[in-house]
Structure formats: C-alpha cells, structure tokens
Amino acid sequence: MTSPEWDVIVIGAGPAGALAAHQLAGQQLRVLLVDKRTFPRWKVCGTCLNAVALGALAQAGLPDLVDRLGGVPLVRLRLGLQQHQMELKRPLGRSLSRGCLDLALSNAAAAAGAVVRMDTEAAVAGPCSGGRQVHLRSVDASATTSARVVLVASGLDSPGLTPAIPIRRQVPAHSRVGAGCRVEAQAGGYSPGTIHMAIGRHGYVGLVRTEAGDLNLAAAFDRSHLIQAGGAALAAAGVLAEAGFEPVPEAAAAAWLATPALTGRHWPPASERVLLLGDAAGYVEPFTGEGMGWALLGALAVVPLVLQGQRQWDQELERQWVRRHGRLIGSRQRLCHGLAFALRRHGLSRRLLGAVERWPVLAAPFLHPSAAASLSPSAPESCP
Numbered sequence: 001m002t003s004p005e006w007d008v009i010v011i012g013a014g015p016a017g018a019l020a021a022h023q024l025a026g027q028q029l030r031v032l033l034v035d036k037r038t039f040p041r042w043k044v045c046g047t048c049l050n051a052v053a054l055g056a057l058a059q060a061g062l063p064d065l066v067d068r069l070g071g072v073p074l075v076r077l078r079l080g081l082q083q084h085q086m087e088l089k090r091p092l093g094r095s096l097s098r099g100c101l102d103l104a105l106s107n108a109a110a111a112a113g114a115v116v117r118m119d120t121e122a123a124v125a126g127p128c129s130g131g132r133q134v135h136l137r138s139v140d141a142s143a144t145t146s147a148r149v150v151l152v153a154s155g156l157d158s159p160g161l162t163p164a165i166p167i168r169r170q171v172p173a174h175s176r177v178g179a180g181c182r183v184e185a186q187a188g189g190y191s192p193g194t195i196h197m198a199i200g201r202h203g204y205v206g207l208v209r210t211e212a213g214d215l216n217l218a219a220a221f222d223r224s225h226l227i228q229a230g231g232a233a234l235a236a237a238g239v240l241a242e243a244g245f246e247p248v249p250e251a252a253a254a255a256w257l258a259t260p261a262l263t264g265r266h267w268p269p270a271s272e273r274v275l276l277l278g279d280a281a282g283y284v285e286p287f288t289g290e291g292m293g294w295a296l297l298g299a300l301a302v303v304p305l306v307l308q309g310q311r312q313w314d315q316e317l318e319r320q321w322v323r324r325h326g327r328l329i330g331s332r333q334r335l336c337h338g339l340a341f342a343l344r345r346h347g348l349s350r351r352l353l354g355a356v357e358r359w360p361v362l363a364a365p366f367l368h369p370s371a372a373a374s375l376s377p378s379a380p381e382s383c384p
C-alpha cells in the first residue's frame with residue numbers, strides 16, 4: 001500500500017486551475033498543476049475582468065497582479081443592435097490578454113510551491129489506495145501518477161474522465177459555440193477602455209483592446225449560422241455590419257479559434273476524490289463576460305473542501321461542493337441564461353436595449369455583478 005504521490009493534481013492551468021493550485025500550494029500541500037498547452041497561449045475570451053474577478057484575485061493575495069501586467073481600465077460599454085447604438089459610461093473592470101493573465105497565474109502557483117507541467121495532457125482514472133490515479137501524456141512520455149484529490153479545471157474541453165466516473169456532460173440543443181481571434185487592427189472606432197458589443201440575429205461579437213494594443217474579438221454564434229456564413233470571420237463581419245459597427249478587415253485573414261458548445265455543464269461536478277470547477281463544472285454563454293470571475297471564485301471556494309479531503313474522503317464533501325458551487329455561481333448563471341434567451345429574440349432585445357437606454361440602472365445587475373454569496377463556509381447553502 002503506497003500513499004498517493006501528490007496531495008492534489010490540478011488539471012488545466014486557466015484561471016480556475018492556476019488560482020486553485022496557487023492557494024493550495026500556499027497551504028503547504030504537494031500540488032501538481034498540468035496543462036496540455038504551452039503558455040503563454042491565446043484563448044477564445046473577451047479578456048474583460050469584472051469586479052468579481054478582480055475581487056477574487058485580491059482575496060487570493062494577488063490584488064495588484066492585473067494592474068502590474070498593464071490591464072487596461074474599462075470605462076465604457078458600447079452596444080450595437082440593428083444599426084442602433086448606445087453607450088454606457090461605467091467602471092467595468094480591466095482588459096488583460098489571456099496569454100498574459102494565465103501565464104502570470106501559473107507562475108504565481110509555481111512561486112507558491114506548485115510543480116507546473118505544461119504540454120502535458122491529463123486524464124482522471126480509477127481509484128487507488130487513498131487517492132485517484134491520473135494518466136499524464138506529453139509528447140515524449142506517458143506516466144500514471146496519483147493524488148488524494150484531483151481538481152478538474154479543463155475549461156470547455158473534454159475533461160478526460162473515464163466512463164467509470166459517474167459524471168456526464170449535459171449540453172442544451174440550442175447551445176451556441178464560441179469563436180475568436182486577435183488582430184493588430186487600427187480600425188478607428190475601437191478605442192481602448194471600451195467594451196464594444198455588436199448584437200446580431202445569429203450571434204454577437206465583443207471587441208476590446210488589450211494591454212498590447214491588439215484588438216481582441218470574441219464571439220458566440222448559432223452553430224448552424226457559423227456553417228451557413230462560411231466560417232467565423234464571415235459570421236463576425238456579418239454581425240458587425242448588422243449592428244452598424246465599423247468593419248475590421250484584418251479579421252478576415254486572422255487565425256480564428258472555435259470552442260465547443262458554450263452553454264452546458266458536467267453533472268454532478270463531483271465524484272470520489274474528484275471536484276470540477278471553472279467552465280468544466282458549467283458555463284453559460286458569455287454575453288456578460290463573467291466566466292473568469294466564476295472560475296476564480298470557484299478556485300477560492302474549493303480550497304476548504306480539498307483540505308478536508310486530505311485527511312479523509314467523505315461523500316459529504318462531494319455534496320458540499322455541489323451545493324457550494326450552485327450557491328456561488330448557479331444563481332448568477334441562471335440570470336445569464338435569461339439574458340441569452342432574450343438576445344435570441346430580436347424584438348425583445350431591441351426593447352431591452354431601449355429600456356436600458358432610458359433607465360441605465362436596469363443594466364446594473366449585468367454590469368456590476370457582486371459575488372452574490374459569501375465564501376464563508378458557514379453561509380447557508382441551498383441546492384442548485
């Protein structure tokens with residue numbers, strides 16, 4: 001009987017995985033953080049860190065990370081729908097490229113004592129004495145290791161769970177898919193400090209300038225429209241034209257990346273010695289741009305359960321994670337579901353935009369989400 005090699009293995013070094021690894025390594029646990037990509041890497045994302053995301057980083061002891069990296073203050077939201085445009089002036093957080101943010105977070109995890117392995121794909125396997133086995137595969141080697149607790153923070157990608165683990169992916173049929181690219185565009189209308197959101201009948205495109213001056217495009221489209229339009233570049237150009245936004249000619253030749261279905265979840269987000277967090281646990285279309293906030297909050301919330309799981313695993317820990325995750329993030333995701341529903345009905349979104357133009361306070365729940373629930377373990381937990 002040997003004890004597991006690691007206290008925790010974290011699969012995926014995006015915001016959820018890297019921050020969880022940072023926090024757990026800070027608790028003197030032996031943490032292995034693996035990612036199948038090499039950082040810095042670009043990822044489809046709007047790059048906007050809202051108040052929840054910035055608050056979670058501060059709570060994690062990284063309050064000035066984003067500003068040190070040159071995060072651009074976001075002060076304006078410009079919405080476009082059917083040639084009609086409106087602007088709201090509000091402090092909306094920071095824009096920071098994902099290459100920069102994710103590399104800094106995984107470096108912070110390493111500095112806290114985590115062992116970080118890039119270019120390594122992981123898959124959760126069966127139980128072993130006092131832990132879970134994890135298969136690791138890199139270009140030149142493959143190995144099996146083990147940990148007392150495995151955190152799956154693999155984003156929208158397949159989390160590599162063997163069929164024996166009773167966690168299944170659930171995706172609604174209407175789920176949109178994401179696509180994005182980064183261009184060195186000079187297009188005049190897209191000034192730094194503004195989130196530009198173009199809304200079309202079959203999707204929307206968000207454009208933001210990052211700290212590098214690049215224009216970051218991140219979009220959600222109906223899957224069928226993406227095919228009909230002839231690809232993401234043409235679909236995005238169509239949405240910009242529909243909204244009356246300036247074209248971005250450089251985007252036609254850019255390297256677009258696509259995502260799997262955006263709205264969906266793995267259910268339940270816990271199994272024996274395995275907890276899911278971030279997009280891997282569940283995600284809803286990104287119109288309000290708060291996925292990184294959910295991922296970072298989840299990373300903070302999972303820490304006490306992982307610490308308890310070091311001593312002994314108990315099914316109650318799995319139930320606690322389902323409740324805690326639902327309380328922290330589920331309620332917010334339901335609100336975003338509602339907004340996604342409204343955006344698919346063009347008449348309704350036109351009326352919504354008109355109402356927000358008259359009474360900007362109506363946008364407050366979407367522009368200024370607060371961490372609706374306290375991270376305190378004593379706060380009441382309800383089932384999602």
Ligand SMILES: Cc1cc2nc3c(=O)[nH]c(=O)nc-3n(C[C@H](O)[C@H](O)[C@H](O)COP(=O)(O)OP(=O)(O)OC[C@H]3O[C@@H](n4cnc5c(N)ncnc54)[C@H](O)[C@@H]3O)c2cc1C
Pocket residue numbers: 011012013014015016017034035036037043044045046047048049050053120121122123153154155156157158159160178179180218219220259262277278279280283286288289290291292293295
């Ligand atoms: C179009 C679009 C726009 C968005 N805009 C915003 C926005 O403006 N603001 C915001 O807050 N959020 C936004 N989001 C959401 C945000 O990008 C995600 O919610 C966030 O990245 C989730 O973080 P994560 O750590 O869970 O996953 P990710 O950031 O996806 O990280 C997962 C990591 O796991 C790695 N991985 C996957 N499988 C394996 C494996 N088997 N082994 C090892 N490694 C693996 C991947 O390489 C990746 O690095 C947007 C999303 C989309 C699609």
